[in-house]
Amino acid sequence: MEQGPSEGRGIKSDETLFDIVEHIQDLDGAGVTELAAGLDIAKSTVHGHLTTLRDRGLVVKRGQQYHLGLKFFEYGQYVRSQLDIFQSGMFAVDRLEAETGEMSWLITHQNGKAIYVYGRGGDNDIDVNTILGTQVHMHFNSGGKAILAHLPDEEVERIVDEHGLPARTENTITDRERLYDELEQIREQGYALNLSEDLEGIQAIGVPLMVNGEIQGALSVAGPAHRMSKERCEGEILDHLRAATDEIDLTLAYR
The missing domain is CATH 1.10.10.10 (Winged helix-like DNA-binding domain superfamily/Winged helix DNA-binding domain)
Structure with a gap:
């Protein structure tokens, strides 16, 4: 045919x-x-x-x-407004910035890439408007890895086959098996780290946003490594992120 x-x-x-x-x-x-x-x-x-x-x-x-x-x-405003997680996620990002003083993001995914949907700059000289809407590989992004960890295995395989695992820094995961091992760890612990894997000197932590058992996006907080140590990420910042996801869950449940 x-x-x-x-x-x-x-x-x-x-x-x-x-x-x-x-x-x-x-x-x-x-x-x-x-x-x-x-x-x-x-x-x-x-x-x-x-x-x-x-x-x-x-x-x-x-x-x-x-x-x-x-x-x-x-068109972009319309598409963004259709996301289940956008409205509550936007308020969550505003709070995360106020609570942490760091750059905070709402991230979703499409066609195998992570997309910055909404963000706040925190105490950083970064114009988040230049980043909004951009698409990035998921394997070196904390929110992206949080999303990847909750996609079906066959979809992760397809994404890696299609987009590869290009290096951004010497810390970027470029080995498929190592990535899969980390995704398993992310599923177990409930959060993903980016330890200077995207940009040297920038570290971040991301948590998944699930709607009706399906991964819809992620929240993340990022900043310079001297402020965003691994210990702070896994302590104070993670507490704020988990509180934010709980509130989003509650908002969506009673929508």
Whole structure:
């Protein structure tokens, strides 16, 4: 039986359109000629896609350059509002920042990546708005590891096969069996650590958020290693995280 578009690689024109969107984002704005050269497609094709995107409010033109439009923000806000854990998780993150003084995050997952849904910066010179919405590998992220530990084994295998275990620092787990051993430990202890596995000098702890027995996301707290020692993570910070997850559970139960 011949495969249709949904069963094969997809529709080529759609792939081209989204290549253009991603290239505009990567370049922080670009003109028709730049996009055509970067993607090796005809300028007429680029212009046609840009016209469609502009008509839908998905790109805007400033001078000779095209930039992504705020319509994407509308879509993102809608998607985030549909998450079961978002509203209660947002309040929990606000409290975690106030209680710990550290960067606090609500994280979910999609397509094998961890996604920062909501965050607060704590006493750090970091603009969390530049991180919100970004997708990262799960194996070097405390919230990501907390999520991975509660996914079915076959899904974890698929994620590792698809995305690999790239190193971010010398502390990143890059061995499959070592990762699986740590995921088993996370399931037993109920929390995951990131000990400078993503960024040198930054440590974090994450706990899973379960809804009706299914993993929906994670809460995490992160900060510089001199403040976020392993002992503090597994003591004071973990207590705050567990209290936050208990409150989220209660909120969802009576929703």
